[in-house]
Amino acid sequence: EDQVTQSPEALRLQEGESSSLNCSYTVSGLRGLFWYRQDPGKGPEFLFTLYSAGEEKEKERLKATLTKKESFLHITAPKPEDSATYLCAVQAFRGGGADGLTFGKGTHLIIQP
Amino acid sequence: ETGVTQTPRHLVMGMTNKKSLKCEQHLGHNAMYWYKQSAKKPLELMFVYSLEERVENNSVPSRFSPECPNSSHLFLHLHTLQPEDSALYLCASSQAHLNTEAFFGQGTRLTVV
Numbered sequence: 001e002d003q004v005t006q007s008p009e010a011l012r013l014q015e016g017e018s019s020s021l022n023c024s025y026t027v028s029g030l031r032g033l034f035w036y037r038q039d040p041g042k043g044p045e046f047l048f049t050l051y052s053a054g055e056e057k058e059k060e061r062l063k064a065t066l067t068k069k070e071s072f073l074h075i076t077a078p079k080p081e082d083s084a085t086y087l088c089a090v091q092a093f094r095g096g097g098a099d100g101l102t103f104g105k106g107t108h109l110i111i112q113p
Numbered sequence: 114e115t116g117v118t119q120t121p122r123h124l125v126m127g128m129t130n131k132k133s134l135k136c137e138q139h140l141g142h143n144a145m146y147w148y149k150q151s152a153k154k155p156l157e158l159m160f161v162y163s164l165e166e167r168v169e170n171n172s173v174p175s176r177f178s179p180e181c182p183n184s185s186h187l188f189l190h191l192h193t194l195q196p197e198d199s200a201l202y203l204c205a206s207s208q209a210h211l212n213t214e215a216f217f218g219q220g221t222r223l224t225v226v
Contacts, residue, residue, distance in 0.1 A: 100171075
């Protein structure tokens with residue numbers, strides 16, 4: 001059974017204080033690891049897809065990295081508008097092509113001005 | 114605008130009511146999904162449709178009945194729900210058989226009274 005564990009559950013940072021969110025996973029054949037951002041009362045917004053260990057992707061103040069067991073979402077010099085819940089999800093190879101995602105519970109990030 | 118539209122955004126229904134949730138995607142995708150998001154729990158995959166055929170049903174109670182009349186539309190028919198079914202119901206779409214991310218709608222906030 002695929003499993004995704006995110007830590008910490010909640011994180012409060014001062015504006016400009018860099019940090020990292022962790023996503024540990026177990027999956028029988030990783031097709032892709034996904035990061036999403038979710039604001040209250042809204043659907044998840046896609047951020048990154050990572051496919052293989054060693055891969056890195058960046059977007060503005062966010063950088064996602066991947067190893068064989070975990071992924072990190074690094075946030076550099078965050079701003080209050082980065083406050084959100086960040087979700088990690090994995091998709092396994094099952095041959096069907098249209099496989100759903102297994103999500104973690106998310107990290108609730110608050111950036112204080 | 115994410116390209117995936119869900120209606121209604123909010124729904125309150127009694128346990129004896131019958132209602133339907135609607136999802137429409139304008140992204141040209143061929144796979145659609147229903148997820149349930151409850152407080153303090155990760156997103157749970159409910160149903161997967163690929164090329165309008167249901168390919169996955171994660172042991173969802175029969176009081177939830179999906180329908181996918183074409184690749185752009187997805188419905189979730191609800192009847193005799195329980196208060197514990199109150200949650201945010203999210204629709205997503207993706208391009209099956211490619212390593213592409215899923216895009217989510219804004220969700221329907223369902224309250225069962």
